[in-house]
Amino acid sequence: MTDDVLVVHGGTPLEGRIRVRGAKNLVSKAMVAALLGDSPSRLFDVPKIRDVEVVRGLLGLHGVKVTDGAEDGELVFDPANVESASTDQINVHAGSSRIPILFCGPLLHRLGHAFIPDLGGCHIGPRPIDFHLQALREFGATVDKRPEGLHLSAPNGLHGTKFALPYPSVGATEQVLLTAVMAEGVTELRNAAVEPEIIDLICILQKMGAIIKVHTDRVIEIQGVPKLHGYTHRPIPDRIEAASWAAAALATRGHVEVLGAQQADMMTFLNIFRSVGGEYEVTDTRPPKLGDPGQEGGIRFWHPGGELNAVALETDVHPGFMTDWQQPLVVALTQARGLSIVHETVYEQRLGYTEALNSMGANIQVYRDCLGGTPCRFGRRNFKHSAVIAGPSKLHAADLVIPDLRAGFSHLIAALAAEGTSRVYGVDLINRGYEDFEAKLADLGAHAERP
Ligand SMILES: CC(=O)N[C@H]1[C@@H](OP(=O)(O)OP(=O)(O)OC[C@H]2O[C@@H](n3ccc(=O)[nH]c3=O)[C@H](O)[C@@H]2O)O[C@H](CO)[C@@H](O)[C@@H]1O
Ligand SMILES: C=C(OP(=O)(O)O)C(=O)O
Known part of the structure; x- marks a missing residue:
């Protein structure tokens, strides 16, 4: 110290x-979204901050090749090897950020299972993840909480659902978006967060091929698609x-x-x-x-x-x-x-x-x-x-x-x-x-x- x-x-x-440069609270989520594409993504104006390093490390362990692009602050994500990656070292990232919880949907789509180490982030109260887990279960995931982290699987795939958040949580809204875009069928999320960072994430997902409608009164409707491709994006x-x-x-x-x-x-x-x-x-x-x-x-x-x-x-x-x-x-x-x-x-x-x-x-x-x-x-x-x-x-x-x-x-x-x-x-x-x-x-x- x-x-x-x-x-x-x-x-x-x-x-x-x-x-x-790019918002901390968008850039890290945009990096997770790259996992959903079947081709490389390109993100500009990425700031050199610790949370970006943590997510870069996590993506690397999950088989996403992250390289610096030609422009200062440009990152390129190649998700070609996600299926063959070994995640034995994943616990080195335990306690370092809250972003790992957002890997649930993308990993379930790509691998059928996911392990999420203990979360970090700012110590500003208890910060439960009950909305996230409830939403994932609604999509059809099984969630097993163990001392070392969360084990999730989706033996029958993920399916669209109607879900209302008890409070318009930013993270839980992102969880639903990142899961619903490739779930089978339509998802309707009520009481969603509508922060500019969420809207920017929706723009990214739309660029990737997703179909997302933002209705009035905090209602977001997502029509699942079988396949998404990479994006090119300059964040807010x-x-x-x-x-x-x-x-x-x-x-x-x-x-x-x-x-x-x-x-x-x-x-x-x-x-x-x-x-x-x-x-x-x-x-x-x-x-x-x-x-x-x-x-x-x-x-x-x-x-x-x-x-x-x-x-x-x-x-x-x-x-x-x-x-x-x-x-x-x-x-x-x-x-x-x-x-x-x-x-x-x-x-x-x-x-x-x-x-x-x-x-x-x-x-x-x-x-x-x-x-x-x-x-x-x-x-x-x-x-x-x-x-x-x-x-x-x-x-x-x-x-x-x-x-x-x-x-x-x-x-x-x-x-x-x-x-x-x-x-x-x-x-x-x-x-x-x-x-x-x-x-x-x-x-x-x-x-x-x-x-
Ligand atoms: C990386 C990132 O984007 N962090 C931001 C994000 O955090 P984060 O996404 O973690 O914050 P949330 O919007 O989810 O939290 C808002 C409230 O909902 C509660 N809650 C949330 C989830 C849940 O499952 N259960 C539950 O009870 C929280 O305890 C809190 O009281 O939004 C916060 C609110 O704008 C910001 O302060 C953080 O900077
Ligand atoms: C609370 C914050 O971040 P995190 O959710 O990453 O802990 C923050 O950015 O102030």
Whole structure:
């Protein structure tokens, strides 16, 4: 742990321009989808993050040859040898990511059986997989839970089904999509998640030959097809990373342009950003023409000076305010005048990181009650899932240990906004979802170094 530390000298506004590439929460799923094709797939703008490495390793073990394409960030997946692969080493990936659960459908289609090692991912509550398993059973799979992982088989193949999710889970919706596309017959999924990353995954599957209808009211209908081919796809940019840098600009009274950030996928964040008092400008992409090199679009975010305003927000499924946006934004809210309220309704235990902010001088109280307008699943269930942030607070340096990805980025922002020198331990976790974050910090003029 001691060499996994970043020394951060706070108090300097972040100023400059960075770029975001393909979304962590799409790219890893797109990589799994390549398993379903009977010919190679090609994915562009793949960020160099740990989750991509983990899925690349898993695909390799399952016989998918993954190679770097000609363009920086391009990966090519050749699934020709899936049937003959030996997966003896699969447990080396136990505990490293949540993505292995999404291999169920594709492996059942290709092999008739699947072994899924223990899942990893962020420690932000219990994170059950009951919806996934229930859906797989509805398709006709048998699921055997053993201490070393899940053993699945589909002795009679997979068949389309009518299924309603108890909650619009992103992962469970992806599970159904990746399974239904090649199941025999029609699948109707109700209460599906409709995050932009899901829609992008649907675009990929459609490119592969799938037939998927997205109806109103969270209903998705999939008509199974016997065969899919490879895809070529440029994924949507990472809207969580873009919002994280926006929050960093606000918290440090800086000015950051995020190339690649897309307004349409960030509307809810942009509304809150403006309500807090942050300013932004959307710049459109101008394609190159003769005598004009063109310009890559993005969004410029800045602190206009003066005081920030307190706000009340609830995290929610799309099109609500993303749960992964709240941790970075809360750091900026410690600098707003008045009482801000954050009601976390997606994960029951995603506010633990506020203790570290309090150790730096923030004034954040967490409550078991639903403090937002809507009572949520976690009310009266003893989970501290609402926060009241009183500001503005002068943040001072501290020694911090990163608990998970987004909380980790919020610790980093707090250290950059604070006066004095902080030591942030466990920063390697941030590489799970933020490409080259140390180089980006340097580009933005942050004073941070490895000791
Ligand atoms: C790799 C990836 O894409 N991760 C994202 C994905 O996680 P992930 O797909 O794991 O999150 P889900 O949308 O599935 O989880 C939402 C809620 O549903 C619950 N649930 C989920 C599945 C299940 O079988 N049973 C169950 O109870 C969860 O505990 C949670 O309370 O969506 C989350 C919500 O936008 C984001 O925070 C994560 O960054
Ligand atoms: C919770 C997250 O990711 P994962 O689902 O991969 O743990 C995240 O990206 O913040």
